[in-house]
Every structure is written in C-alpha cells, then in structure tokens.
Amino acid sequence: MTEPVLSVRNLQVEFAARRGTLRAIDGVSFDIAKGEVLGVVGESGAGKSVTGLAVIGLIDPPGRIAGGEIRLAGLRIDNLPPEEMRRVRGKRIGMIFQDPLTSLNPLYKVGDQIVETIRTHLNLSESAARRRAIDLLAEVGIPAPEKRIDGYPHEFSGGMRQRVVIALAICAEPELIIADEPTTALDVSVQAQIISLIKRLGRDHGTAVMLVTHDMGVIAETSDRVAVMYAGRVAEIGPVQDVVKNPLHPYAKGLMGAIPTLAGEDKRLVQIPGSMPRLSAIPRGCSFNPRCASAFDRCRVDRPEPLSRGTQSVACHLYDTAPAETAA
Amino acid sequence: MLAFTLRRAIQAIGVMIAVGIIAFSMFRFAGDPVNQMVGMDTSGAERAAIRKSLGLDDPVIVQFGRYIGNAAQFKFGVSYQFRLPVTNLLIERMPATLELAICATIFAMVSGILMGVYSALRRDSWLAHVFQAVSLIGISLPTFLIGVLMIYLFSVTLGWLPSFGRGDVVHIGWWTTGLLTLTGLKALIMPSITLGLFQMTLIMRLVRAEMLEVMRTDYIRFARARGLTTRAIHFGHALRNTLVPVITVAGLQFGSVIAFAIITETVFQWPGMGLLFVQAVQNVDIPIMAAYLMMVSLIFVTINLVVDILYTIVDPRLRSTVSQAH
Numbered sequence: 179m180t181e182p183v184l185s186v187r188n189l190q191v192e193f194a195a196r197r198g199t200l201r202a203i204d205g206v207s208f209d210i211a212k213g214e215v216l217g218v219v220g221e222s223g224a225g226k227s228v229t230g231l232a233v234i235g236l237i238d239p240p241g242r243i244a245g246g247e248i249r250l251a252g253l254r255i256d257n258l259p260p261e262e263m264r265r266v267r268g269k270r271i272g273m274i275f276q277d278p279l280t281s282l283n284p285l286y287k288v289g290d291q292i293v294e295t296i297r298t299h300l301n302l303s304e305s306a307a308r309r310r311a312i313d314l315l316a317e318v319g320i321p322a323p324e325k326r327i328d329g330y331p332h333e334f335s336g337g338m339r340q341r342v343v344i345a346l347a348i349c350a351e352p353e354l355i356i357a358d359e360p361t362t363a364l365d366v367s368v369q370a371q372i373i374s375l376i377k378r379l380g381r382d383h384g385t386a387v388m389l390v391t392h393d394m395g396v397i398a399e400t401s402d403r404v405a406v407m408y409a410g411r412v413a414e415i416g417p418v419q420d421v422v423k424n425p426l427h428p429y430a431k432g433l434m435g436a437i438p439t440l441a442g443e444d445k446r447l448v449q450i451p452g453s454m455p456r457l458s459a460i461p462r463g464c465s466f467n468p469r470c471a472s473a474f475d476r477c478r479v480d481r482p483e484p485l486s487r488g489t490q491s492v493a494c495h496l497y498d499t500a501p502a503e504t505a506a
Numbered sequence: 507m508l509a510f511t512l513r514r515a516i517q518a519i520g521v522m523i524a525v526g527i528i529a530f531s532m533f534r535f536a537g538d539p540v541n542q543m544v545g546m547d548t549s550g551a552e553r554a555a556i557r558k559s560l561g562l563d564d565p566v567i568v569q570f571g572r573y574i575g576n577a578a579q580f581k582f583g584v585s586y587q588f589r590l591p592v593t594n595l596l597i598e599r600m601p602a603t604l605e606l607a608i609c610a611t612i613f614a615m616v617s618g619i620l621m622g623v624y625s626a627l628r629r630d631s632w633l634a635h636v637f638q639a640v641s642l643i644g645i646s647l648p649t650f651l652i653g654v655l656m657i658y659l660f661s662v663t664l665g666w667l668p669s670f671g672r673g674d675v676v677h678i679g680w681w682t683t684g685l686l687t688l689t690g691l692k693a694l695i696m697p698s699i700t701l702g703l704f705q706m707t708l709i710m711r712l713v714r715a716e717m718l719e720v721m722r723t724d725y726i727r728f729a730r731a732r733g734l735t736t737r738a739i740h741f742g743h744a745l746r747n748t749l750v751p752v753i754t755v756a757g758l759q760f761g762s763v764i765a766f767a768i769i770t771e772t773v774f775q776w777p778g779m780g781l782l783f784v785q786a787v788q789n790v791d792i793p794i795m796a797a798y799l800m801m802v803s804l805i806f807v808t809i810n811l812v813v814d815i816l817y818t819i820v821d822p823r824l825r826s827t828v829s830q831a832h
Contacts, residue, residue: 234731268733275731280724283743284823294742295732330822346732 181252182209183353183386184233189256190245191225191232191410193457200457202228202241204410207484210354215380215387217401217418219394219433221454225410226390230356232256233388234271235263251353269299272347272385274376276359278340282331288315288342289327292349299350314345318375337368341375348379355380358390373400394437398422406430409454409465416490426492428470464495472496514814518807523574525803529796530573534566582797587789592797596779601682602672603771603778607763609694610702614763615756618706619745622713626721627740637710644707649766653700653773660696668693670775701770705759712755716748723747750820757813761806 191203203225210216218226231237233248235255248256255266267273275281283291292311296302302310308327315323318341331339340360347355357376361369377400380387389400397404398418405415406427414427425431432450452469455461461468467477474495482493540553540562557563561572576582582592621641625634661669673689675682684690720726721744729739768780775781779798786794818824 236727236730264730264733264735266733267731273728273731275724275728277724281728283725283729283747285746285821286743287822294734294738298732298734298738332823343728346728350733 180212182211183214183251184210184388185249186229186233186246187249188246189229189232189243189248191228191237192242192244194240194242195458197458199244201244201460202410202457203232205246206407206410206412207246208405208412208415210386210388212353212386213380213384214403215377215389215401217397217404218388218390218407219392219397219404220407221392223454223457224407226392226407227358228410229407230273230358230388230390233354234267234273234356236267236273265299268295268352269350270352270354272350272352272355274340274343274347274355274357274360277363278336278343279363281343282339284331287328287330288334289329292327292342292346295346296349310349311345314349315342317379318342318345318348319371320345336364337371340364340368340372344372344375344379348383348385351383352385354386354388356388356390359392360389361393361396362391369396376400394422394433406433409460410457411465411493412484412491413466413494414490414492415484416488416492420489426487426490426497427466427494428472428496429466430492464493510818511811511815514811518811521807522800522804525800526574526577527570529577529799530570532796532799533573533792577797577800582800583793585786585794586791587786588791592793595782595794596797596801597680599777599779599782602684602776603764603767603780605684606694606697606701606770606776606778607760607767609698610700610763610767611705611756611760612702613698614702614705614709614759615752618709619713619752621706622710623717623740623745625710626714626717629718641707641710644703645711649700649704649769650773652703653696653770656696656700657773667696672777697770697774697776700773701763701767704766705756705763708759709752709756713748713752716751717744720744720747746820750817753816753820754813757809757816758806761802761809764805765802 186209187207189203189206190201193200193202206225206229208216218229220226228237228241232243233255235258237243243256246256247254250266250270255263258266282288286294289308289311292314293304293307296307296310297304300307300310312323312327315327320326320338320341326334331342334342340363344360347357355376360376361372364372373396376387376389379385387400389397391397401418403416404418404421406413406421406425406429408429414421414425414430421430422434425434429450432448435448436450450469455465455468461478463479464470464473464477464482467473470477476495480495482495482498484491484493485497487497540556540560544553544556554563561569564572580593582596584590585592585595588595621637625637628634657669660667668689671693672684673691673693674687675684675690676686684694726739726744729743734743764779767776767778768783770776771778771780772784779801782794783798785791786798
C-alpha cells in the first residue's frame with residue numbers, strides 16, 4: 179500500500195481554560211490517500227474544524243496539540259518549527275474556509291493576493307505568477323479571468339469569491355486541501371457548483387481532500403470515505419456508501435436517520451435526543467452514552483476504542499462483545 | 507469622484523458660513539470696539555466719525571455681508587492692538603505654528619503607529635506594558651504640565667535644549683523656517699513632543715486596538731493558511747487594514763494640534779498664531795480672535811475633506827460606493 183498523503187494518529191488538542199484544560203480532540207486517527215476525498219461530519223463543536231486547523235498548524239493559543247502525530251506524506255508536521263510549518267501551509271496543504279466573504283483581504287485586488295501567495299511558495303517572476311494566477315482563475319471557473327484578476331473582492335459574488343479562495347488554496351499545487359465548511363455560507367445552487375469544482379480539482383490534480391461539513395448531502399455527493407465525529411472523537415469511519423447505507427455507531431445511525439427524505443410522508447423529522455456534551459462535562463465511558471438508546475453498563479465506564487468491522491471502523495462497545503451478531 | 511469632491515466642498519462652504527456668523531457675532535457681544543480703540547478723552551462726535559468710517563453704523567446684515575465677503579478674500583480687518591491688518595499678522599506667524607504642528611503630528615504618527623503595532627503583536631512583552639503605561643501618562647497629564655516638566659529637566663537642569671522661542675530661523679520667501687538651523691531644530695524638539703504626546707498616545711491605542719481586531723479576522727487567518735510570511739501578514743495585510751481609522755483620527759487631530767498649540771506656544775513662548783491668539787484674548791483684540799476662529803475652522807474643514815478623499819484611496823470599497831453614488 180502506498181503511503182497516505184495525510185496520516186493522523188491519536189491526535190489530541192487541548193485548550194487551556196480558566197478551570198483546567200479542555201480537550202477538544204481526543205484520540206482522533208484517520209488517513210487520506212492520494213486523490214481521495216475524506217468527509218468529516220458531525221454536529222457543531224464535535225471537533226471537525228479544530229481537526230482541520232490542527233493539521234494545517236493553525237491552532238492558536240490557548241489551544242495546543244497535546245499528543246499524537248500528524249504526517250504529511252510521511253513527514254511529521256505537528257512538531258515542525260513555525261517557519262518550516264509556514265512553508266508547508268499554502269505550499270503543500272491548501273485551506274478553504276467557510277466564509278468566502280471574509281476570507282479575502284478587502285483592500286487588495288484578488289490578483290495581487292493570488293500573485294502574493296504564488297510568489298511566496300514558487301520561484302516565479304511577477305509576470306509569470308500573474309499568468310499563472312489568470313490560469314488558476316480560469317481553472318476554478320471565473321469568466322474573463324484576465325479582466326477579473328484586477329477586481330477587488332467586493333466586486334465578486336459569494337460563489338465567485340469562494341472560487342477565488344479555492345484558486346488561492348490550490349495555487350502552489352498542494353498535496354492536501356482542507357475545506358472547512360466550504361459551502362455553508364453559499365446559496366444551494368452555488369453549493370453544488372463549488373462541490374463539483376472541489377471534486378474535479380481533487381481528481382485532476384490527484385489532491386487529497388479533507389472536507390469538513392455538517393451537511394450529509396454534501397458528503398454523500400463528494401466523499402470517498404466519511405468520518406463521523408462526536409465530542410472530539412471519531413465515532414465511525416468508512417467508505418461513504420457503507421456508512422450512509424449501513425451505519426454502525428448508534429450516533430451515525432441517528433445522524434443518517436435524521437436526513438429528511440422527500441419520499442417520506444408527513445412523518446415528524448427524526449432527531450437524536452439531547453445535545454452534545456460541553457467540553458467541560460464529557461461523560462465517563464463513551465461520550466455518547468447519555469443520548470444512546472442502546473447504551474449498557476459498560477458504556478458508562480469504559481471508553482470504546484475503534485474496532486474494525488469490514489470496511490468500516492467503529493468506536494462502540496456493541497460491536498466488541500458480540501462480533502457474531504452484527505448490527506442489531 | 508469629482509461629484510463627490512464637489513459635494514463635500516459645498517458642504518464645507520456651508521460650515522464656513524456658519525462659523526462666520528459666530529465669528530461676526532463676537533464683534534457685537536464683546537463690547538463696543540470703538541471704546542477699545544480710542545482713549546478716554548475722545549469726544550462723542552469723533553467716536554461717531556470712527557464708527558461711521560468703520561461701517562459700524564450700518565444695519566447688522568450689511569455688516570455681516572461685508573465681513574463674510576472680506577473674509578472670503580482673507581481680509582479680517584485691522585488688529586486693535588497692533589494697528590496692522592490681521593491677515594498680515596497671521597501669515598507672519600503661521601509658519602511657526604504649522605512647522606510645530608507638522609513636526610508634532612509626524613512625531614505622533616510615527617511613534618504612535620510603531621508603538622501601537624508593537625504592543626499589538628507582542629501583547630505580553632514588558633515593553634508593550636511600558637508603552638501602555640506611557641500612553642496612560644500621555645493621556646492623563648495636561649499638556650502644559652508636560653511642557654513645564656520638560657523645560658525643568660532638559661533646559662534648567664541639564665541645559666540641553668532652549669526653554670523658549672524658535673531659535674534662528676531662515677526666510678524662504680514669506681515663509682520662515684527653523685528646520686534649517688541647529689538652534690531652530692533644537693528649539694523644535696520639546697514643543698513638538700509636548701504638543702504631539704496626546705496624539706501619539708491616542709494613535710498608539712487606536713492602532714493597537716485596531717490591529718488586535720484585524721488580527722482576529724478571517725482574512726488574516728486565511729493569509730496564514732496560505733503560508734504567507736509573518737512579515738507580509740503583519741505589515742502588508744494587517745497594518746493596511748488598520749490605517750483607515752488611523753488616517754481619520756490623525757487627520758482630524760491635526761486640526762486639534764493647531765488649536766491646542768495655543769497652550770504649547772504659551773508654555774514655550776513659541777512665536778506662532780496660538781501665542782498671538784492668547785495675547786489677543788488678553789487685550790480683547792476681537793478681529794484677531796475672529797480671524798483665528800475662522801482660520802482654525804477652515805483648517806478643520808479642509809482636513810476633513812482631505813481625509814474623506816484619502817479614505818477612498820486606501821479602501822477600494824469606498825471608491826465604488828462613491829462612484830455609484832452619482
């Protein structure tokens with residue numbers, strides 16, 4: 179097996195708060211292969227975005243990576259000196275943030291921002307970088323790029339700005355793109371365009387993509403594999419069809435069950451009862467146990483470790499005790 | 507853009523006329539100017555003749571029209587105490603005040619921005635705390651006290667700097683400058699710092715607050731995610747975004763610097779317009795007071811206009827709203 183582009187092992191991220199340390203990410207592990215799209219899904223506060231920020235090295239104090247390791251094509255990057263990590267950011271890992279309206283500096287022309295990024299990472303002349311910027315804008319689907327390159331961010335619509343942001347993220351041909359809720363702030367019609375753009379770019383360049391979202395629809399459409407996060411841990415990870423059609427973890431089941439369908443009659447929308455625990459009050463044992471219908475005694479004491487079940491991996495005691503009787 | 511500038515200019519003229527009304531009314535409420543000009547033994551007929559020759563017996567509205575008309579041509583009448591045209595007196599003293607104000611503003615902006623940027627980026631360093639403490643002193647201590655303390659330290663005790671006056675000046679046309687002689691430069695140091703200290707602390711605190719604000723924005727986070735150098739992020743992206751409010755404050759403060767120069771000029775016996783104004787107040791020399799009022803407002807209004815135009819240069823978003831507006 180070839181080495182994965184991104185390999186995260188037992189990642190822990192902590193935030194120093196007034197009353198002790200809060201652990202936002204607790205033992206997250208996953209791999210992303212070349213050209214693969216990994217969807218990361220979960221409720222707000224599950225640690226999806228923090229995981230993305232940890233990978234690109236942008237966890238700000240009081241937060242810090244407290245344990246585990248992150249490898250980019252074999253190179254360990256979680257403990258790189260700041261200046262070396264800076265060279266990785268933008269060059270080898272591109273990032274797309276949620277809100278395209280605020281991701282661009284309003285005072286600079288989009289072209290200048292792209293050229294600046296290109297010249298930071300690639301040894302190109304001003305004019306070569308500008309030609310490359312025009313090509314990039316064309317590639318992400320901006321019409322008349324040679325004219326639009328001299329526009330200011332406020333002259334672009336939300337969808338067009340997100341395209342510029344994507345152009346910025348891919349301008350140095352990164353091996354990995356982290357897209358943190360790239361479509362949440364956009365219109366539904368534009369969402370589809372952006373999603374297919376990210377997918378196409380990933381395919382054309384063989385870039386690995388980590389797609390953070392809370393939209394299962396986006397995941398189902400785009401991802402090869404999906405990781406379901408809950409309270410700073412990966413509850414379940416596996417190929418997207420398997421996880422969507424046959425979720426194993428009770429939380430993943432609840433999440434898939436909560437997707438409304440047009441076919442369904444006037445049923446009430448399904449909910450998962452309760453809400454995710456605050457970081458300061460994560461229950462003992464499995465963090466999902468207070469909301470879980472299938473919870474038993476062990477769930478309240480023992481923390482479940484990931485278990486392999488076919489193509490999927492699930493952190494749930496239900497699958498530990500009785501491997502023979504599969505998902506009941 | 508042109509229409510925008512024109513509209514702002516018309517507004518500015520409106521403001522100036524309003525100030526003109528106030529300046530003019532000073533003449534009418536500060537006693538009879540004729541009494542100020544003549545001795546005790548002047549007869550009633552002579553007073554009436556002076557009054558007539560000065561046009562003081564015309565209806566108020568006619569006098570006001572004449573005053574504004576003259577003011578528009580920079581004629582502000584004759585000083586009661588010096589018996590010279592007020593305009594000449596002001597022009598003669600303007601270079602001193604402007605040089606002082608410009609030096610004070612440059613001092614305030616350069617050190618204010620540097621200190622502000624530093625204390626925003628190295629928030630917890632001891633030097634940042636020192637800057638914060640200094641800025642507190644600068645904001646709370648009155649100008650004259652700082653001036654007097656500096657005179658005591660640098661002129662009386664150490665004898666390094668002159669305690670009053672402009673030193674030697676060089677005439678360039680009608681302009682006199684102290685920037686070209688050593689004594690002139692030395693004389694500028696303390697008054698400039700005294701005058702600029704308040705502005706400096708203001709700018710420093712503003713830059714610090716704005717910079718901290720900007721550093722939290724998404725586009726700075728995105729700039730970091732793009733792998734830009736810290737230097738490019740801090741000085742290319744963050745600082746430029748803090749400059750819009752800084753330009754506003756520094757610009758508007760330039761007017762205050764000229765106005766506050768009254769106190770600094772008095773402390774350092776600086777031969778500028780402020781000192782002239784203080785003497786005018788002591789002698790109820792209303793033409794000078796009125797002219798000074800008009801001139802300071804003119805400076806304020808002009809600066810406002812310039813600041814508005816500068817905005818559009820720094821911030822492209824305003825450029826398009828401005829061009830859409832007409």
